[in-house]
Amino acid sequence: MSEYQNKAVRLLASSVGHESLLDLNDRRDAFLYRALELYFAAGGALDAIQPIIEKVxxxxxxxxxIAVGDVLYKLAGVGHAADIDIIQAGYNKLDDTKQKLAGENLHLSR
Incomplete structure (x- = not known):
């Protein structure tokens, strides 16, 4: 696994728990939620989703x-069209998650 993936997996384990991290159904559903959120953020229309589902x-x-590779390939295109460095966006998410988890741990220790 890549450095980014290793870091993301460690943070996911801290936030969702090891059992959920290893549950493909949980990870699949969480990914679908975020994929639809990205579709919406990029201006995708609700009424266009059903025809895409039927095509898939x-x-x-x-x-x-193969599907993971396809997702990464298409995500690079979305990032390019939106003028976003997708790797930097990923690292920003890791940083945000670390800060959130640190804040939760600080709150719990009080």
Missing amino acids: YSQNKPRVD
Whole structure:
């Protein structure tokens, strides 16, 4: 795994717990939520979602590793179109999560 992925996994384990981190259903559903949130943030229309779902489910189911690669490839395009460094955005999320977890731990220790 990459440095970023290792850091993200450690933070996810701290925030969602090790059991949820290893539960593919939990991770899949959390990813879908964030993917739809990105679609919405980028101006996607609600009424366009159902036709996309139908197109995806009308095809052969890909292997997970291929689908992950496809997501990263398309995410690079979204980042380019929105003039966003996707790797920096990822590291910013890690930093925000670390600060949030540190704040929660500080609050719990009082």
